[in-house]
Amino acid sequence: MAQPANAAETLSPSGGAELVGLVNVTKRFPGVVAVDDVSLAINAGEVHVLLGENGAGKSTLVGILAGLQEPDEGHLSVNGKRTRLASPSASLDAGISTVFQHSMLVPTLSVLENLILGAPWWQSSHRAGVEARMDELKRDFALSLPLDARTGDLSLGQQQQIEIARALLRDSRVLILDEATSMLTPQGAEELGARMRQLTDKGLAVIFITHKLSEAYHFGHRISVLKQGRLAGQLAPEALSALSEAEAIEQVVTMMFGRSSDSAEPIRRKTTATAQIVLSVEGLCTEGDNDVLGLDRITLDLKAGEILGIAGIDGNGQKQLAEALAGQRPVTSGRVSFDGADITGLSVSERRRRGLRYLTDDRLEEGTVGAFAVAENTVLKDIGEPPFWVSGIERPARIADHARDLIKRFAVSTPSEATPIGRLSGGNIQKVLLGRELTGEAKVVVFNKPTYGLDLQNIDASRDRLGAVAADGTGVILISTDLDELMALSDRIAVIEGGRIHGIIENDGTGEALRLRIGRLMAGEMDKETVEV
């Protein structure tokens, strides 16, 4: 049995020989340790699943193996020999091919051209040779591709097959599939799972990165869990095959979302929720496409003075939900009622006037104009409105007064209200945004990742302010990927995955049990108690 604590001892190769190994690899980026002393063995004939939340270090590990980044400490070994992978071509030469989360094909080239991309420029494309190899792939793996089609015209599933075919054409021994199922339909994911098994049967190693637990269990031979850059635990093939799906998921969830013993549970805010419902959402849907996930029948309500947390792994529809509520994203069906009135068809500015405010997570691009002064940014959403504009004429003195007042109340550290906001730190920009959204009669404020990218001190200050906003009787929707933050602040926590609410859970302060329950929902399970579809 694998235990999170002694992960290092469970690394003995039980499948085939070790093809690629990471030995005490550490990678730092400014301000973060992305990968922290991780050792892993990738064995022939195994689908090695890497599981972890956002920011757990999966992408950095992929980057290191693909030759895009080099480790700061530790080293890699290929076939038992210490090796540097200083560039993507070095990684390819070592027999490692990577299928990235976002397609790495040139959309304007034909399929054939993408298959041979990277070949020396003076050679001519050996169409006959590629065709012969493709016939082999068709025989061995049932992979067939329209060689003359324009790549950009094909579906994402087909594009992924091109990338897999390219890896096989290169005789790669290790295939990395980064979040490979996130863009696929459930059926497409099943097919990919079967393909992975075919590949490992031929002696290849597959590294499969996902955050879906059932995929990990069904497709994987070995599961490694990353958490905050560290290897949190591993299930070896013999251990994994002995477990039922439920048992395996239970263990993995403990590794992924369990608290490490050295940190305490956060202290939960005292609730200030009242009985009055200020915002209610019924069956809200938005349009989705290949790039943007659509919302699927979101139903929730929010009471005055309540903080409703929205938990989920980044990119599961949180931004779409926030934008749909703010009126920035068209809604295809469903209803949003605010303060007793239907506001589904109202404009952004009308919603704002009525007291529904939205604090974007995109502080620099969407939230502010970096070259404008702090003062101008404080009234960015009131352009043309009195008292700052009178009959279309700007009143700079009033704007400056307003800005100075906001700077004082929200303790913004800035040389003056005339300083371009782009020069301030993230924490101070966040304070200006907060001040702007809380100006006037705010009844509901939607916060999208309010503490993301801030330093510790500013995180604490922002959380305190969130609590204070709710204590004033304002309803707060708090979108966050930080479970600790949600558990410390929220009265209830809704979990969003794939554009759907998978469950809304009362934050009863049960700590560990609650954390694991939320973690399971975030990883794609449905909550039986709260969801009726």
Add this chain to the structure above:
Amino acid sequence: MDALLTDAFLSSLLTGAIVAAIPILLAGLGEQMSEKAGVLNIGIEGMMLMGAYIGFLVAFETHSIWLGFLGGILGGMMVSAIMAFLCVRLGLNQIVIGIGLTIGAEGLTALLHHFQFSRTYPRLPAPVRVDVPGLTDLPVIGSSLFGRHPIVYLALLGMIVLALLYRRTNLGMTLRAAGEKPSALDVAGGSVGRLRVAAVMFTGAMAGLGGAYLANIGAGLFLPFMTGGAGFIGIVLAMLARGRPLWVLIGALIFGAALSLTTALQVAGSNIPTDVIQMLPFAAVMLVLVLFGRRAKLPAALGIAYERGAR
């Protein structure tokens, strides 16, 4: 108008069209390579001018047109090496650097020329011509098409070679990948940086050769600012040609004809005001842009520096 359509008029029009088209063709073919690879090379005007200056100087000192061309190539490449270093290696803004290089080369060549020759503009001896036996004696087209300096035929041959390289080898595909999605080429094991540097250097060589042609064959002397926008016309041609060298040639001939029409009309003694006549080539540029501007299809990553891992 009938009086205009004399043999002398047509012959001088055709001759002028070819003389004026060759530098634009060379510049356009060079720019095309850069643009395919994703580098918008606005410095090409400066590369041409440097090529014209060095090309003239070498030809003047050595009395060899061919060494002059070689000098022109090297002169163009000197400027493009700066561009390759700043824009590809360091990833600086291609437009800013390109404009800077053009202005810098304009000033530098004018200054150096002034130091060397003060206010005099020495001429080179008339270039040799290659007469194709039989064909040169044909009326009208004879001497204009078949009596040109060999570099003209080499330029046409170069265009054909480029077209074949783009079609028959992986070069065209690799360049397109670098221009459309450099990250894809990088992870497929290609070297975006090396390819782009090579493309920019090629542009410099072609522009420098074009400049040297302008000075040594076209004019027979060097004048400050003598390129007069030929490089920029080359950029326009490369953008409109959608990656096809033949289209660059067609475009260059159209512009060449417009340019030479100014001379030809003056030779023919037309009574159209000179100011109107001299406007022609630029009117042609605008007309073509209005008619075909929307046909231009540029690579997605054109003008964007590539940095590994920054996605």
